[in-house]
Amino acid sequence: MFASALLFTSISACSHYEALQKDPKESSKGDDESHNEGQNCGSCHNINGHEAVREAGWWTVSGTVFREGDDKGDDNAIVELWEKPGRAGKLIKKLETDKEGNFYTNQILNFMGGCYPVIYTPGGQVKVMPIPYTGGSCNSCHGVSTSKLELK
Numbered sequence: 001m002f003a004s005a006l007l008f009t010s011i012s013a014c015s016h017y018e019a020l021q022k023d024p025k026e027s028s029k030g031d032d033e034s035h036n037e038g039q040n041c042g043s044c045h046n047i048n049g050h051e052a053v054r055e056a057g058w059w060t061v062s063g064t065v066f067r068e069g070d071d072k073g074d075d076n077a078i079v080e081l082w083e084k085p086g087r088a089g090k091l092i093k094k095l096e097t098d099k100e101g102n103f104y105t106n107q108i109l110n111f112m113g114g115c116y117p118v119i120y121t122p123g124g125q126v127k128v129m130p131i132p133y134t135g136g137s138c139n140s141c142h143g144v145s146t147s148k149l150e151l152k
């Protein structure tokens with residue numbers, strides 16, 4: 001009993017990492033499970049977050065795309081992370097925003113030292129980040145040190 005408790009302690013960081021990959025949680029069109037639009041999701045949803053947050057999820061990428069009007073749930077935005085500027089190279093990740101305009105994933109991603117975010121709508125509006133993104137919550141900069149992410 002004692003020995004297994006010790007063993008559990010020593011491997012818990014690693015099994016947490018594996019658990020994330022086995023229980024994928026990601027935003028998708030029409031979902032309404034998220035909250036706190038515009039806030040820095042990563043300030044709570046991080047690996048050191050308290051119990052309730054760890055149950056909910058630790059987001060490797062998260063943020064908010066604001067839209068005009070109240071409910072854009074059926075006309076969501078899409079977020080892509082590309083290896084190279086101009087939607088070139090490998091598509092590292094594609095996420096749909098939910099009804100709140102939020103996007104998130106708990107999947108471990110390889111940003112390849114810096115990738116290029118793009119946001120767009122099915123209607124054809126596109127905005128690209130001209131400088132590389134290396135990780136963290138998009139809202140830690142957008143809406144704080146630079147403009148919030150917005151599409152019509």
Ligand code: HEC
Nearest residue numbers: 033034035036037038039040041044052053056062102104
């Ligand atoms: C102030 C801390 C805090 C911030 C900021 C925050 N969250 Fe949360 N989030 C929580 C807590 C605590 C829970 C679990 C309890 C609950 O559902 O309210 C949660 C739950 C969730 C859930 C539900 C997961 C599930 O499986 O039930 C989603 C999705 C979510 N948050 C997404 C986000 C996104 C996206 C952002 C940023 C736009 C964000 N959160 C910002 C604290 C936060």
Ligand code: HEC
Nearest residue numbers: 061063079117118119127128129130133136137138141146
């Ligand atoms: C470290 C801060 C930082 C983080 C984190 C960050 N960005 Fe940015 N982003 C910027 C800055 C600064 C600009 C403006 C660059 C310029 O035009 O000079 C920008 C610009 C953009 C633009 C273009 C906006 C426009 O109006 O044309 C998009 C789209 C974008 N970012 C998406 C994202 C997404 C999606 C994420 C998360 C995956 C993200 N960014 C994370 C700093 C950040």
